[in-house]
Amino acid sequence: MKHLLYLTPLFFLLCCSKKEDTSTNSNNENKVTEKKVAPELQLEVINSDSAGPDLKYEIVDGKAIIVRYSGTAESYTIPATIEGARVSEIKRRAFENCTSLKSVIIGENVVTIGPWAFSGCSGISSIEIPESVTTIGNLAFNKCFALEAINVQENNNSYSSEEGVLYDREKIKLVQCPLGKVGELNVERGVKYINDFAFRSCEQITRINLNNEVQLIGNGAFQACTALNQISLPESINSIGQMAFYKCENLTSIELPESIKSIGVQAFSNSGLKTIQFSSGITSISKGAFFDCPSLEEITIPESVKSIGRGAFSRCANLKSVTFLGDAPSASSDAFAGTSPTIFFTPGAQGWSDQFSGLDVQERPSQP
Secondary structure: OOHHHHHHHHHHHHHHHHHHHHHHHHHHHHHHOOOOOOOOOOOOOOOOOOOOOOOOOOOOEEEEEEEEEEEEEEEEOOOOOOOEEEEEEOOOOOOOOOOOEEEEEEEEEOOOOOOOOOOOOOOOOOEEOOOOOOOOOOOOOOOOOOOOOEEOOOOOOOEEEOOOOEEEEEEEEEEEEEOOOOOOEEEHHHHEEEEOOOOOOOOEEEEEOOOOOEEHHHHHHHOOOOEEEEEEEOOOOOOEEEOOOOOOOOEEEEOOOOOOOEEEEOOOOOOOOEEEEEOOOOEEEEEOOOOOOOOEEEEEOOOOEEEEEEOOOOOOOOOEEEEEEOOOEEEEEOOOOOOOOOEEEEOOOOOOEEEEOOEEEEEOOOOO
């Protein structure tokens, strides 16, 4: 009995000690699983809704990446750092469709601006690219219809700007024309390449003057420039990309220089072309190159053309005659689908029969 009395307090002390250990362990576990709440970012909020702005970001290898902003601020400054980490990247579509934004200041540590990063920010009128930026993705400012100027800080080693137009540092490549530009635009001397989508949806530009050094027009470069009615292609150009002039509804004529050997897929499709002057240097007309050009009435194909792709002149509803100056080229059976012009060939040319791509063929009358 005496031994039992001694053991009772000892047992009680052991139980209490175990309970404290359990409580301590529980607290430690809570500390391990507790998520760290990001500090508030400094934002200037104007006319925001009750929910307030919302910024999502991630920190990878000590660098902060802006993933998504979904606030309603009119003015926003992307910070230089978050939680002590440099903000180095604005991810693709991060600010997409933030229509309330009118002003954005990009932080001094940003290196990369992803594709479509500010797409649909229709209220932004100008934006400044800091000297830290080395990469700007395609269509980063897509559908920014009020954007009149993209200005680059002078010490940037990758990009430059002239009259609000974005170029690479050496001004060899025209990267992006802001969509708010109006009227006539002169491409800087020395530029050799018009970037993919460089003028896409510049709906208020009416005339573009290319210098005599431009060699390449990229894919979709002038796509949906609906007011564009005049552009002269210099002899220096040797390549026109896919859909380069797609939906240029007011472009009524084009003269292709000798230097161009082929025309990209759907390069002039859905345009307002009435006349096309092919050079004797062109060898192939790609798929859908002049698809759905309802204003075309007649065309002359030079003898240098050896192939015509699928649907090249399909749905040119008012096309009445196509005259070939040389031997019959290879052509898809649907090259003229949805239209019914008469095909004429030059006397003495080879490879012609009564039908060509499903259309009637006639010998062109001799010129008096």
